[in-house]
Amino acid sequence: MAEAAVKTAEPAAQAERELTDGFQLVIDALKLNGINTIYGVPGIPVTDLGRMAQAAGMRVISFRHEQNAGNAAAIAGFLTKNPGICLTVSAPGFLNGLTALANATTNCFPMILISGSSEREIVDLQQGDYEEMDQLAIAKPLCKAAFRVLHAADIGIGVARAIRAAVSGRPGGVYLDLPAKLFSQVMDAEAGAKSLVKAIDPAPAQIPAPIAVKRALDVLRSARRPLIILGKGAAYAQADDEIRALVETSGIPFLPMSMAKGLLPDTHPQSAGAARSTVLKDSDVVMLIGARLNWLLSHGKGKTWGAPYSKKFIQIDIEPKEMDSNVEIAAPVVGDIGSCVSALLEGMGSDWPSPPAEWIAAVNARKEENIAKMAPRLMKNTAPMDFHSALGALRTIVKERPDIILVNEGANTLDLARGIIDIYKPRKRLDVGTWGVMGIGMGFAIAAAIETGKPVLAVEGDSAFGFCGMEVETICRYRLPVCVVVFNNDGIYRGTDVNPSGGPDVATTVFVKGARYDKIIEAFGGVGANVTTPDELKRAVNEALDSGKPTLINAVIDPAAGSESGRIGNLNPQSMLRKK
Ligand code: ADP
Ligand code: TPW
Ligand code: MG
Numbered sequence: 001m002a003e004a005a006v007k008t009a010e011p012a013a014q015a016e017r018e019l020t021d022g023f024q025l026v027i028d029a030l031k032l033n034g035i036n037t038i039y040g041v042p043g044i045p046v047t048d049l050g051r052m053a054q055a056a057g058m059r060v061i062s063f064r065h066e067q068n069a070g071n072a073a074a075i076a077g078f079l080t081k082n083p084g085i086c087l088t089v090s091a092p093g094f095l096n097g098l099t100a101l102a103n104a105t106t107n108c109f110p111m112i113l114i115s116g117s118s119e120r121e122i123v124d125l126q127q128g129d130y131e132e133m134d135q136l137a138i139a140k141p142l143c144k145a146a147f148r149v150l151h152a153a154d155i156g157i158g159v160a161r162a163i164r165a166a167v168s169g170r171p172g173g174v175y176l177d178l179p180a181k182l183f184s185q186v187m188d189a190e191a192g193a194k195s196l197v198k199a200i201d202p203a204p205a206q207i208p209a210p211i212a213v214k215r216a217l218d219v220l221r222s223a224r225r226p227l228i229i230l231g232k233g234a235a236y237a238q239a240d241d242e243i244r245a246l247v248e249t250s251g252i253p254f255l256p257m258s259m260a261k262g263l264l265p266d267t268h269p270q271s272a273g274a275a276r277s278t279v280l281k282d283s284d285v286v287m288l289i290g291a292r293l294n295w296l297l298s299h300g301k302g303k304t305w306g307a308p309y310s311k312k313f314i315q316i317d318i319e320p321k322e323m324d325s326n327v328e329i330a331a332p333v334v335g336d337i338g339s340c341v342s343a344l345l346e347g348m349g350s351d352w353p354s355p356p357a358e359w360i361a362a363v364n365a366r367k368e369e370n371i372a373k374m375a376p377r378l379m380k381n382t383a384p385m386d387f388h389s390a391l392g393a394l395r396t397i398v399k400e401r402p403d404i405i406l407v408n409e410g411a412n413t414l415d416l417a418r419g420i421i422d423i424y425k426p427r428k429r430l431d432v433g434t435w436g437v438m439g440i441g442m443g444f445a446i447a448a449a450i451e452t453g454k455p456v457l458a459v460e461g462d463s464a465f466g467f468c469g470m471e472v473e474t475i476c477r478y479r480l481p482v483c484v485v486v487f488n489n490d491g492i493y494r495g496t497d498v499n500p501s502g503g504p505d506v507a508t509t510v511f512v513k514g515a516r517y518d519k520i521i522e523a524f525g526g527v528g529a530n531v532t533t534p535d536e537l538k539r540a541v542n543e544a545l546d547s548g549k550p551t552l553i554n555a556v557i558d559p560a561a562g563s564e565s566g567r568i569g570n571l572n573p574q575s576m577l578r579k580k
Contacts, residue, residue, distance in 0.1 A: 018189035022152045022182040025192050026114075027053050029159035030085065032198050037061065037076065037450060039069040039443075040087030041096075044130070045116040045180035049087065061450060061478065063443070064470045066093050070100020070113060071443030071468075072450075074173070075430055077110040078236055079451050081203065083166035083174070084111045090118055090131035090180075094139075100443070102142040105173040107433040108233060110166035113139070114176045116183070120150070139175035148177035152185040156196035167203040170319040171236065206318055208335035213343045216287070216314045216331040223285035223312075225359045226252045227272065229297070232259035232433070233290020233317065239338035240426045243289065246341050251354040253363045255279055257291050258431050262423035273419075274374075275366040281306040282362070287314040290337050293326040294434065295571075300327040316340045378420065383532040386561040387412050390487065391420040393534035394459060397541050398422065401455075404545065405430065405448045409441045410461020411566035413487040417459050436568075439467025441484075446471060449480040455545050456482045462511060463492045469520060475550045476524035483544035484552045485537070486517040493566070495559030500579040513559075521552035530554045 020028075026049060030038075037059040042050045054060045063069035066088045073084030088097040094115040101113040117136075118129035126132070140146045145165035149158035158176060166174045220226060228250070234243055244264055247254050253272035256263060264271065272279045280297075281304065293300035293313070301307055314331040315323060323332040333340050354360075378392030394417070398406060402424035408417050408431045423429045430444045438461075445458040465486050475482045489495050490513050497507035518528030527549050529540040537555055544551035565572045 019186045020152075020189040020192040021187075022155060022178070022185045023049050023052050025152055025155040025187075025196070026159070026178065026183075027056050027058065028193070029156050029196050031056065031058065032156075032196050033159065033163055033202075034082060035085055035163075038085045038087050039063065039072040039076070039447065040085075041066050041069055041089065041093055043089035043093060045183055046087055046089055046114075046178075049116075049183065059450065061446065061474070063446075063474055065468070066096035067099050067439065068443035068446075068468050068471045068474075070097040070111070071103070071440045072447035073111045073113075074100055074104035074107070074109040075440075075444045076447040076451050077104065077166070077171065078107075078232075078430075079427055079448065081110070081167065081171075081236065081238060083163055084109075084447065086111060086113045088113065088115045090116050090135065091133035092131065094133065094135050098139060098142060101139065101173040101175060103433070103435055103437055103440075105143050106435055108171050108236065109173070110171035112162045112166055112174045112176055113143075114178060117148075117177050117179045119179060119181060136175070136177045139177070142173070143175050144170075144172035146175040146177070148179070149182055150179065152182060152187050152192065153195045155182075160197035160199045163199045164202045169206075170317075170322075171203075203336075205339050206335040208316075208333045208340045208343055210343075212331070212333045213340070213347055216316075216333050216344060217347045219285055219312055219314055219331045220250070220252075220287060221353075224356055225282055225284045226250070226287070226355050227279045227283035227285070228252050228254040228287045228289065229257065229291050230254055230260040230263050230289050231257045231291020234337055235260045235263055235290070235427050237290060237337035238426075239341055242338060242341040242345065246345050246348075249345060249348055249352055251352075251360075252287070253279055253355075253360070257296065258418045259427075259429055259433065260291070261418075262428045263426045265424040266422035267424070272363050272367065274370045275363050277304070278366040279363060280304050283311060285312045285314065287316070289316045289341070292317075292322060292434075296434070316344075374420070381534050384556055384558040384561075385532065385534060385537070386558050387416045387487070388420065389534045390537055390555055390557060391417050391459075393538040394457070394485070394541065395421045397538060397545070398457070399424070401545060402428070403454055404428070405445075405452065405454055405456045407431070407441055407445045407448065407456060407458040408460075409438060409464040410459075410487060411463075411493050412489075412562040413459060413461035413464065413566075415567035421459075438464045441465060442468040442471035442475070445482045445484070446474055446478070446480060449475075449482055450478075454481075455548060456480070457541065457545070458482060458484045460484060460486050461492075462486050462488045462490070462515070462517065465517065466511075469517070472521045472526065472550070472552060473524045476521065476526045480550060481545075481548040482550055483541055484521070485541065485555050486552065487557050488515060488517060488554050489557040489562055490515070490559040493564050494562045516554055518552050518554040521550060524550075526550035526552060528552055528554070530556070532556045
């Protein structure tokens with residue numbers, strides 16, 4: 001269509017007319033919608049897109065693997081509420097990015113995977129084009145929406161639709177398929193500019209029905225042992241002041257899911273984090289705010305929740321289909337969290353009764369008991385470090401520097417850090433999310449540094465780090481203030497397993513002993529350090545954070561200290577036939 005318009009123009013007139021092309025229109029469409037950063041890997045057919053975007057003043061961050069670029073885009077979406085963009089080449093690059101797109105969708109993070117693709121005529125006849133693959137069909141079941149643009153004049157609409165699909169309602173991943181031929185299509189520049197669309201109010205407020213708000217307040221008022229659970233949807237919503245006001249006005253103990261930590265500080269008197277099992281088991285009314293009753297909350301039933309005794313749930317979520325997904329929801333409140341929480345607050349008025357004193361006292365007693373039990377384990381200063389003593393050192397650092405962003409993955413390294421390191425501000429803890437996926441660390445750390453300008457501390461299991469470790473080159477190349485601490489316990493969960501056959505191969509969970517991950521970053525001009533005690537660890541991390549230099553600290557952890565699958569060993573099926 002656009003090509004035809006150009007071809008029919010008079011040659012002289014054509015020479016005078018200003019032209020644009022598919023590359024430029026994609027860039028203009030993104031910029032018009034306030035998107036100024038692209039995470040990706042170059043190659044045919046998107047190399048010029050990256051170049052031209054950079055020339056147009058966009059930040060284009062090139063990675064070593066698309067999965068890490070995709071993870072960066074996903075967490076940029078979580079942090080900013082604007083979809084993060086991941087740009088890849090066709091088939092293999094697309095597939096590498098697709099894992100991140102699926103993970104973003106699972107976690108309700110808005111992102112757009114833009115992949116170049118081969119020519120439709122050849123792909124559809126399966127004639128073996130360069131990097132041939134029916135990418136749109138493959139992406140569809142793994143994301144919220146998938147679109148393909150065939151004409152340059154439709155790029156504006158395509159980008160606007162992708163943005164709306166990513167951020168409206170429950171956020172998620174969107175795939176945008178751009179065939180190679182599209183990029184070089186030319187059209188009149190003025191017509192091109194007119195074809196662009198700025199998405200107005202792409203994530204409109206969704207106001208809850210007054211009757212739903214009243215029902216929720218009635219259920220909450222009837223509670224003897226109420227609990228509020230904050231999930232990462234609450235962190236995403238950026239309704240921080242309203243959420244804090246709701247929690248404090250109600251006086252109800254709150255439990256943050258891992259990426260909701262810091263919405264209110266973990267040291268807040270109403271935090272029930274240190275009494276998690278007690279509040280889940282003994283509460284009678286539970287209000288979920290942006291948290292799903294999935295495996296991370298034992299599906300809202302069973303022993304964890306004190307079954308056979310059943311409780312009443314109030315659930316605030318933008319996705320109506322989430323209600324009753326695992327157990328009956330007595331009071332569904334469907335809407336965006338900002339609007340819902342404001343409506344609840346208004347309904348509570350100024351004379352909302354405090355929860356019964358016995359309940360608060362019971363929660364506080366359990367909290368104090370657990371905190372006292374943990375304290376001495378965090379203060380040991382001996383070598384080799386175990387998880388508790390190493391995390392005790394990092395806990396102090398985060399307390400002294402509440403603005404740093406903590407990225408965290410691994411098994412023991414994840415589960416124990418989640419409990420031990422207090423977070424003081426919203427969206428300062430980024431981790432493996434709903435799937436418990438390994439390899440998000442470097443992508444998240446890079447995007448967190450780029451999007452917020454704040455220093456990042458990435459606490460990584462040695463296995464987790466291995467999934468994305470090459471991106472330390474990216475961290476060095478862009479000189480990002482990222483300090484990576486690798487908890488090196490020689491393997492997955494532990495470094496002490498042995499090959500049951502007695503053969504020459506090491507056990508399946510074990511890595512090279514005494515590995516020096518710090519040497520990796522030195523290869524790229526970053527700062528490496530090897531530490532064996534909590535004091536050394538503290539010193540090295542403080543130095544890194546003070547200098548802002550890319551740093552990787554190899555923290556030697558007792559290879560025997562970890563447990564299988566960290567805190568979720570109960571989900572791990574084990575063969576009765578296994579040889580010890
Ligand atoms: P967690 O893992 O922290 O428990 P989940 O990812 O399970 O959190 O749940 C997040 C929930 O938040 C999802 O059900 C999603 O629909 C919801 N959500 C995300 N953003 C908003 C928003 N702005 N308003 C309301 N609900 C939201
Ligand atoms: C994409 C399975 C869960 S945890 C883990 C693996 C491989 C590594 C644990 O070892 P690590 O931590 O990081 O050294 P630690 O402290 O306990 O020693 N592939 C993907 N995701 C997951 N979750 C796995 C495999 C897994
Ligand atoms: Mg390990």
